Structures are given as C-alpha cells and as structure tokens.
Amino acid sequence: MDYQLNHLRELESESIFILREVAAQFENPVLMFSGGKDSILMVYLAQKAFYPGKIPFPLLHIDTGHNFDETIAYRDALVKKTGARLIVGSVQEAIDKGMVVEEKGVNASRNGLQTVALLEALEKGKYDAALGGARRDEEKARAKERFFSHRDEFGQWDPKNQRPELWNLFNAKKQYGEHFRVFPISNWTELDVWQYLAMEKVELPSLYYAHKRDVFERDGVLLADCEYIQKKPGEVVKNMMVRCRTIGDMTCTGVWPSNATTTEDIIEEVATTRMTERGGRTDDKRSETAMEDRKKKGYF
Amino acid sequence: MDYQSSELCRFTTAGSVDDGKSTLIGRMLYDSKSIFQDQMEQIEASSLRRGESEVNLALLTDGLKSEREQGITIDVAYRYFATPKRKFIIADTPGHIQYTRNMVTGASTANVALVLVDARNGVVEQTRRHAIIASLLQIPHLVVCINKMDLVDYKEEVYEEIKEDFEKFAAKLDVKDVHFIPISALKGDNVVHRSDAMDWYDGSTLMYYLENVHIASDYNFIDPRFPVQYVVRPNTDEHHDYRGYAGRVAGGIMKKGDEVMILPSGFTSKIKKIDSFDGELEEAFPPMSVTVLLEDNIDISRGDMIVRVNNQPEVTQDMDVMISWFNERPLTPNGKYTIMHTTQEARCMIKEVKYRLDINTLHRDLENKEIKMNDIGRVTLRITKPLFVDAYRKNRITGSVILVDEGTNETVGAGMII
Numbered sequence: 001m002d003y004q005l006n007h008l009r010e011l012e013s014e015s016i017f018i019l020r021e022v023a024a025q026f027e028n029p030v031l032m033f034s035g036g037k038d039s040i041l042m043v044y045l046a047q048k049a050f051y052p053g054k055i056p057f058p059l060l061h062i063d064t065g066h067n068f069d070e071t072i073a074y075r076d077a078l079v080k081k082t083g084a085r086l087i088v089g090s091v092q093e094a095i096d097k098g099m100v101v102e103e104k105g106v107n108a109s110r111n112g113l114q115t116v117a118l119l120e121a122l123e124k125g126k127y128d129a130a131l132g133g134a135r136r137d138e139e140k141a142r143a144k145e146r147f148f149s150h151r152d153e154f155g156q157w158d159p160k161n162q163r164p165e166l167w168n169l170f171n172a173k174k175q176y177g178e179h180f181r182v183f184p185i186s187n188w189t190e191l192d193v194w195q196y197l198a199m200e201k202v203e204l205p206s207l208y209y210a211h212k213r214d215v216f217e218r219d220g221v222l223l224a225d226c227e228y229i230q231k232k233p234g235e236v237v238k239n240m241m242v243r244c245r246t247i248g249d250m251t252c253t254g255v256w257p258s259n260a261t262t263t264e265d266i267i268e269e270v271a272t273t274r275m276t277e278r279g280g281r282t283d284d285k286r287s288e289t290a291m292e293d294r295k296k297k298g299y300f
Numbered sequence: 301m302d303y304q305s306s307e308l309c310r311f312t313t314a315g316s317v318d319d320g321k322s323t324l325i326g327r328m329l330y331d332s333k334s335i336f337q338d339q340m341e342q343i344e345a346s347s348l349r350r351g352e353s354e355v356n357l358a359l360l361t362d363g364l365k366s367e368r369e370q371g372i373t374i375d376v377a378y379r380y381f382a383t384p385k386r387k388f389i390i391a392d393t394p395g396h397i398q399y400t401r402n403m404v405t406g407a408s409t410a411n412v413a414l415v416l417v418d419a420r421n422g423v424v425e426q427t428r429r430h431a432i433i434a435s436l437l438q439i440p441h442l443v444v445c446i447n448k449m450d451l452v453d454y455k456e457e458v459y460e461e462i463k464e465d466f467e468k469f470a471a472k473l474d475v476k477d478v479h480f481i482p483i484s485a486l487k488g489d490n491v492v493h494r495s496d497a498m499d500w501y502d503g504s505t506l507m508y509y510l511e512n513v514h515i516a517s518d519y520n521f522i523d524p525r526f527p528v529q530y531v532v533r534p535n536t537d538e539h540h541d542y543r544g545y546a547g548r549v550a551g552g553i554m555k556k557g558d559e560v561m562i563l564p565s566g567f568t569s570k571i572k573k574i575d576s577f578d579g580e581l582e583e584a585f586p587p588m589s590v591t592v593l594l595e596d597n598i599d600i601s602r603g604d605m606i607v608r609v610n611n612q613p614e615v616t617q618d619m620d621v622m623i624s625w626f627n628e629r630p631l632t633p634n635g636k637y638t639i640m641h642t643t644q645e646a647r648c649m650i651k652e653v654k655y656r657l658d659i660n661t662l663h664r665d666l667e668n669k670e671i672k673m674n675d676i677g678r679v680t681l682r683i684t685k686p687l688f689v690d691a692y693r694k695n696r697i698t699g700s701v702i703l704v705d706e707g708t709n710e711t712v713g714a715g716m717i718i
Contacts, residue, residue, distance in 0.1 A: 003553065003585045004516040007308035007387040016589040017548045020530040024602055024643070048577035049589070052542060053534040136378045144375050162375065163711040164401060164626050166408035167700045168548070169640050173709035187389055189380045199304060 008196045011188055012045065017168060018147055018184035019049040022129050023056050025172040026180070029129035030087070030122070033059040035071035036247040037204055038133030040078070041185060041193055044202055046131075047082060058085035060121055060130070062114050065092040066228040071247060074205040089121030119155045122179060129172070129180045137189040147186055153177040190245075191270050198263040208266070210243045210258045221254040245270075306382070309515055310389045311412035312439070314403050314430040319416040320447045324485035325379060325392060328507065331492040334381035376406045385511045400433065400659065400674040404624045404714055407437035408700070411515045414506075415444050419452045419482075423465045425660045431466075432659050435473040436622060436676065436716065438696060440518045443479045443509060450484040454497040472662060474693070481506050519586035520695045524552030524560075525613060525688075526606040527642035527698075532591055544575055544591035545600055550642060550697040551690070552608070554592070555583045562598055563605045563615060563688045569596040586697070603644040605688045613688045613698055620654070621701060621715030622692075624676045629705075631671035631679070631713065638704040639683060642697065647684045647706075654678040678718070692716035 005013065022029050031046065033039045046055045061075060079086045091113050095101070099116055122130055136143045146162055148170045163171055172180060185193070197204065214225040216235045223229060225237045242255040243266075260266045313321055329335045379390040391406030393399070407413060413434040417427050427444075434442050444466055452458045459482045470478055481490055482501055489495035492507045504512070532544040554560075558571045573593040574581040584590045592606060600606075607613060625631050631650060639648040655664040656677040664678075671677045692699030703713040 002516065003519075003521055004307060005588065006304055007306050008304070010308045010587060013548060013587050013589040017529070017587075020546055020589070024530045049546070050530075050532060051575075051577040051591070052536075052539050053532045137380045143377050143379070159375070164405045164714070165711075166405055166702060166714045167697060168409075169700065169702045171640065171702065171704050171709070171711045173638070173704055175709065187378070187380075189382070189387075191382065192387065195304075 008192065008199060011185075011192060012048070012196065014187060015045045015184040016049040018170070018182065019046050019131070021170050021172075022131060022182050022184075023050070025170070026129040028125070028127050029057040029131060029182075030060045030125060030127040031055070031057055031131040032118075032133070033061050033075065033086075034133070034247070035061070035067070035075050035205065036133070037193060037197065037208060038135065038185060040074075040202065040204060041188075041197065042131065042133045043078060043082065043084070044200070045184065055082060055084050057131070058087050058125075060087045060089060060125070060127075062089045062118050062121065063091065064114060065090070066226075068205075068207055068224075068244075068247065068253075070205045070207045087121065087125065089117045091117045093117070115155075122155070127179060128174070129182050131182050131184065133185055134183050135188050135190075135193075136186050145183060145186065147183055148172055149181040149183065150174065151179050151181060155179070157181075191267070194263065194267045194270055198267060204263075205247065207244045207247055210241050210261050210265075212239055213242050213255065214239050215242055215255055222256065224253070224255055306384070307386050307515065308389070309386045309412065309510060309513075310391065310410045311414055311510065312391045312393060312403065312406040312410045312434075313414045313416070314393050314399070314406075314433075319418055319426075320485045321392075321416055324414075324416065324445065324447065324483075324491065325390060327485050327488060327491050328390075329379065329381050331488070332381045332383055332507075376402050383507070383511055388510065399429070400624060400676065401626045403430065403433050404437060407433060407439055408696075408714070410437075410439045411518050412441040412443060412510065412513060413439040415442060417444060417446050417462055417466070419446050419448045419458055419462065422462050423469065427466070428469060428661070429659050431470060431473060431475070432662060435475045436624075438474070438693060438716075440515070441477045441479070441513050442475050443481060443506070445485075445506060446480065446482045447485055449482045449489060449495075449498065450487050454482075454489075454495070456498075456500040459501070479503075479509060481509065520551040520690075520697075521553055521585060522551070523611050523613070523690065523695065524554050524558070524606075524608045525550040525690070525695065525698050526554060526592060527644070527688075528600055528602055528604045528606065529643045530602060531600070542593075543597070544593050545606065546589070546591045547643070548589045549584050549586045551586060551695050552611070553583055553585045554606075556580075559609050560594070560606050561609045561612065562600055563607060563612070564686055565598070565600075565604070567596070567598045568609055569594040569598060571595075603642075605642065607688070613690050615686045615688055617683045617686050618651075618680070619683070619687075619689060620678060620680050620718045622657070622676060622718060623671065623679050623703070623713045623715045625671045625673055625713050627705065627710060627712040628673055629712070630673070630675075631677075633669075636706065637712065638706055639681070639687075639701050640704065641687045641689065641701045644687055646687065648681045648703070650679055651682045652680040654680065679715075681715075689717050691718060 050056055134142050144159055146165050214237050215222045216225055216237045240257055241259055243258040244255055247253055260269045377392045379392055381388050393402040393406040415430045446459055446462050463480045482498055483490045490505045494505055526547050527550055528545045529547040532546050534542050556571050556574055561568050572595045574584050575591040633650055633653055636647055636649050639646050653669045655666050656669050656675055659676055690698040699717045701715040702711050705712045
C-alpha cells in the first residue's frame with residue numbers, strides 16, 4: 001500500500017485539523033456562513049471533523065437583505081439537515097438603528113456595511129473566534145493571511161504585525177475583548193474546491209450552475225437585474241445563460257456567461273478560465289487595495 | 301486531468317529581488333498558466349503607474365500596500381499552481397529584512413527548498429544562510445538553482461565551479477538530498493522547458509524535478525504518534541457511549557487492533573476502531589485526520605498521546621532546542637514563556653543559552669550569547685510538566701515547539717528539539 005494522500009485529501013485533513021483546533025482552543029467560536037460554495041465547503045468539513053457529533057458551534061449569516069432567493073432557501077435546508085444552530089445578523093437592522101448609512105447612487109452596495117453588522121453580531125454573541133471561508137488564492141491581501149488571524153478589540157487586522165505560524169502549532173492566545181478570525185481552507189484554490197465538491201458529491205445552490213437570467217453589463221461585469229440595483233441610462237437588460245462563480249450580495253456579485261450545467265463542466269471551465277473568480281466582484285474593483293482596506297477594518 | 305491522483309507538494313523560495321526570485325516564480329506561474337488575465341492587467345497597470353518600463357512580476361506576490369510602496373516583501377506570501385501531476389504551494393519568503401523569521405516559517409512545512417544563486421556572483425553569504433536554515437528546519441529536499449546562466453554565456457565551467465563550491469560548504473550541513481539545476485528564469489531555460497543553450501546539462505528541468513521528487517516518505521511512517529486533539533462525545537441516543545479521540549496522525553501507521561499506550565498515564569489498550577465521516581478505516585497514517593476509539597474506557601483528554609507500547613517518545617521536562625527568535629524583544633535568559641508542543645501546552649523557563657549560531661558561517665558564538673530577533677541559538681529549557689517528544693530530525697511534528705510571550709501573547713520563538 002502506498003501511504004500517500006492525494007492533494008484533496010491532504011487539504012481536507014489540514015482543514016479538519018484547524019476546525020478541531022478551533023473547537024479545542026476557543027470557548028465560543030462561530031462559523032461565518034455566506035451561502036457561497038466556500039462556506040458550504042466549511043460546513044461540510046466541520047461535519048466531517050466532529051462526526052458523529054454535531055458541529056459544536058453555530059453558523060452566523062450576515063444578511064444584507066439583498067440576497068439571491070436561492071441562497072436563503074439553501075441555507076435553511078442545510079441548517080435543517082445538519083442540525084446546526086443559525087444566527088442571522090442583519091444589515092437592514094443596522095441601517096434602521098442608524099449605526100450605518102446606506103450608500104447612495106447607482107453603485108450603491110451594502111457590501112461595506114456588512115462589516116458593521118458582522119462586528120455587532122460578533123460582539124453581541126461574545127464570539128472569540130469567527131471561522132471564515134476565505135482562501136489565499138482569492139486576492140493578494142488574502143495571500144498574506146494566517147490560518148489563525150488575530151484581531152484587536154476593534155476587530156481590526158494589522159497585516160504588518162502578524163504572528164508567525166509554524167508546523168501545525170497554532171497560537172490562539174488573546175487579551176479579553178480581542179478575537180480571532182480563522183481560515184481553515186486558506187490553502188485551497190478555486191479549482192481544489194470544485195474538484196473536492198465533485199469528488200464528495202456535495203450539492204450546491206442552483207446559482208452556481210448555468211441558468212437563464214436577466215442581466216446587464218456595467219464596467220465590464222455582468223450583474224443580475226434586480227430591484228436592488230438602479231440601472232444607469234443606456235444599460236440594457238439581456239436574457240443570457242450565466243452562472244455565479246462567487247455568491248455574495250446581489251449588488252456586487254457578477255455573473256458569468258457559461259454553459260456549465262454540471263460540477264464536472266465547472267471544473268473544466270475553472271481549469272481553463274483566464275479570469276480570477278473575484279474578477280466579477282465590483283467590491284474589489286473600487287481600488288487596488290480595496291480588499292486590504294476592508295480587511296483591516298474587520299471585513300470577512 | 302485525473303485530479304484524484306495528484307499530490308500536494310510544498311516548497312519555499314528564498315532570495316532577494318536581485319537573484320531573480322520573483323522572475324522565477326512569475327515564470328513558473330506563467331508557464332503553468334496560473335496567472336490570470338485580470339491579475340496580469342492589474343499588475344501591468346500598477347507597473348505603469350509606478351513608472352516602471354517592464355511588467356513587474358514581483359507585484360504578484362507583494363500584496364500589501366506598504367510592500368508595494370516600499371517595493372519589498374515583508375511577509376511570507378503563499379502562491380498556488382498546479383500541473384496535471386501535482387498541486388504546489390509556494391511559501392515565498394523575502395531575502396532581506398526579517399529573513400530568518402519568515403524563512404523559518406515558510407520552511408517549517410516545506411518538502412522542498414529552492415535556493416537561488418546568481419551565476420555571476422556564485423555562492424554568497426545569503427546562499428549559505430538559506431542553505432543553513434533549510435538544513436536546520438530539515439527540509440527533505442534542497443534544489444540549488446544556478447540562475448542567470450544567460451549572463452555567463454551558459455558556460456558549463458561556471459556551473460561546475462558553483463556546484464563544487466556549494467558541495468564543499470554543504471558537507472558541513474545536515475542535508476540529505478541536494479540537486480543542482482542551471483537555469484535562466486528570465487529566458488525560461490530549464491525552468492519548464494529544456495534549454496537548447498546548455499547541451500552539456502543532462503539533468504531534469506526544475507519543473508520536472510518538482511513534479512517527480514519523491515515526497516511520499518517525507519513524513520515519519522515508522523514511529524506511531526497520535527496527539528489527542530479533541531474528544532468527540534456526541535451524547536445522542538444513537539451514539540450514547542461513543543467516545544472518540546480526534547487528531548491528526550503525527551507519525552507511524554496506526555491499525556485497528558494495535559496495542560497502544562496512552563501518555564502520560566501509561567495505561568494500555570487496543571485500537572477498537574479508526575473512525576471517519578466516510579466510514580471505518582483499517583489504518584491511518586500521517587497526515588490523516590481521524591478519530592480513534594479504544595477497547596477500554598480510559599480517561600483521556602487533549603494533550604495526551606497515543607503511542608505503541610514498544611515504541612515510545614521521550615517523556616521529559618528538560619530539553620535542548622535550537623531556537624529561532626522572532627521578536628523585537630530579545631530572548632530573556634531565565635525568562636518564562638508559554639510553550640506549545642503538538643496539542644500540549646505548558647510553561648517553560650530558559651535555563652541556559654548554550655551558544656548563538658552565526659547563520660552565515662555556522663560558527664558557534666559562546667561569547668555574545670544574546671538571542672535577538674532573527675537570531676538562532678541553542679538553549680536548554682525546563683518545562684512545568686512532561687512533554688512527549690522526539691528529536692526534530694526524527695519527526696518534524698513531535699520534534700517542534702513554539703514559545704509564546706506570556707504578556708503580549710505573541711509567538712516569539714520556534715524551537716527544534718535536539
């Protein structure tokens with residue numbers, strides 16, 4: 001017998017190790033669930049890590065109120081299936097309470113406002129670790145992220161002063177009021193995620209597969225036509241075969257022309273594509289360091 | 301592509317901008333089609349804005365605002381690419397500031413170290429430093445890339461001379477597997493494609509080497525070690541008496557029916573079942589994450605270790621380690637720190653600093669023994685409770701520790717058990 005795991009099993013084992021480390025080293029962790037494939041993968045890995053026990057922490061969904069319907073339906077079904085506890089943090093509530101002011105204009109998005117709702121939910125739940133599905137291959141600032149990422153009492157990230165991480169020793173020590181963000185799938189690429197989901201036959205929201213949808217183009221990105229986005233004059237709605245590569249808020253999630261209707265089709269597409277998946281995210285296009293700037297303030 | 305048979309290989313690169321490290325990484329990413337169009341457009345635009353005449357591939361790895369401003373890499377950056385045979389994780393570490401700290405971090409999990417040598421300059425201080433760190437961290441495979449061969453007219457003599465020089469020096473090191481490849485990262489010679497300009501070289505290209513180097517035995521498969529990470533107790537009707545010990549195999553092969561001993565209690569039992577979400581397993585080996593169930597009801601918790609009766613680690617409160625120091629505040633002789641080892645945690649005291657190692661020459665400095673940031677030295681530790689350890693040379697997982705400052709909670713040092 002050859003004692004060698006394939007790359008997907010090795011990544012799986014690493015992520016399970018991190019998830020168990022979180023359950024062991026923190027008192028009150030929470031898993032940030034966006035409804036996207038990465039957080040679906042996280043929930044799946046957490047099921048594996050604690051089998052046959054239940055996932056020993058709740059799922060936290062920051063609801064911008066601008067979701068794709070499919071996301072919410074999938075979320076509720078998953079919660080039912082796994083028996084996990086779901087907590088919802090609401091951006092609408094943060095707006096109603098006057099904690100944040102809604103962006104105005106045609107490019108208005110609630111993406112940035114999520115940070116406030118997230119930090120509020122983390123504080124309210126007294127969570128000392130928030131598990132996220134961010135990956136290092138997604139974006140250049142995320143390439144520098146640790147598995148265990150320390151946040152100060154304001155939830156801020158200090159990228160220049162991160163703790164070195166060696167071997168599989170993870171230092172989760174913190175002062176009262178501080179917390180950690182933990183990223184168990186740091187080393188996975190988009191292709192790894194799809195290959196793994198295919199290998200494990202994990203069911204995903206229909207949005208990820210090619211479907212007919214009304215869309216329009218803005219700054220080179222296709223956006224879904226919906227009540228939450230004001231169209232500029234001259235923006236024309238077309239009905240096209242598209243799919244999502246990432247799923248976020250409807251106002252900032254680009255869709256891609258695609259005919260990939262199965263997971264194997266998607267693997268093929270991802271393996272040959274020439275654009276990164278966040279190339280469709282208008283929130284990253286605001287400036288060269290848009291992600292780093294948001295992360296420092298406490299974004300996912 | 302048959303992605304289910306592809307392996308994971310981690311390698312570190314070390315070197316400064318002048319060695320052509322970024323160009324080499326850029327070349328590997330580019331030739332394996334791992335640079336995306338929008339990434340390329342973004343760095344083209346940034347290069348132009350910065351007034352640079354050529355596309356600066358270093359911008360691919362330098363992600364932070366301050367790194368871009370200063371044109372330096374501050375932190376370890378992780379890059380990913382895949383070929384049909386393997387998925388690669390590159391830990392790209394800066395060659396200049398905080399070199400040791402970052403290189404040690406990147407090296408701790410690497411299968412292969414790439415050391416870059418500028419063919420015009422030969423083996424220099426930085427080359428030696430990188431090789432010494434690779435040796436201290438026991439990276440199983442070392443590749444010396446003699447770069448910029450195009451600038452020395454692809455001459456065999458230059459390559460041979462550098463190789464000989466390096467071998468002479470490497471004889472003093474603890475490296476088992478050293479490989480030399482003459483390349484030009486800029487022109488692409490022997491990186492992914494074979495060079496037409498160096499007929500005299502009949503070895504493999506760098507990419508061929510990385511795809512084929514034997515990494516399957518980089519883990520210890522001989523000495524069974526299972527640090528208990530988490531106890532799974534579902535407490536449901538269906539799994540009422542289930543008590544599973546979750547963890548990642550740190551060494552050896554564990555089989556159902558094996559007679560095992562639990563440390564520190566010394567109780568013995570048998571493996572009743574190796575469990576996983578995907579069903580029961582006959583055996584488990586590193587680096588698998590599994591759940592172990594025992595025949596007998598023994599009180600076991602996180603930090604305990606399951607081993608074989610006839611193959612036990614050392615159980616000790618005193619140990620010597622080579623320590624790599626990371627913090628601006630130097631190591632305090634007689635200072636107390638939190639020590640983390642596998643899934644154990646304790647406190648320790650620095651009893652003695654034996655020497656400071658000059659990482660450019662391997663000289664043991666017995667006079668100036670202050671261990672400052674980026675220094676490496678040998679120290680003796682006294683620990684508040686017994687740890688179950690192996691020498692780092694034997695097992696990188698059960699042979700490593702980190703020290704944490706009790707006031708600031710920062711990770712201040714990493715130690716390799718001697």
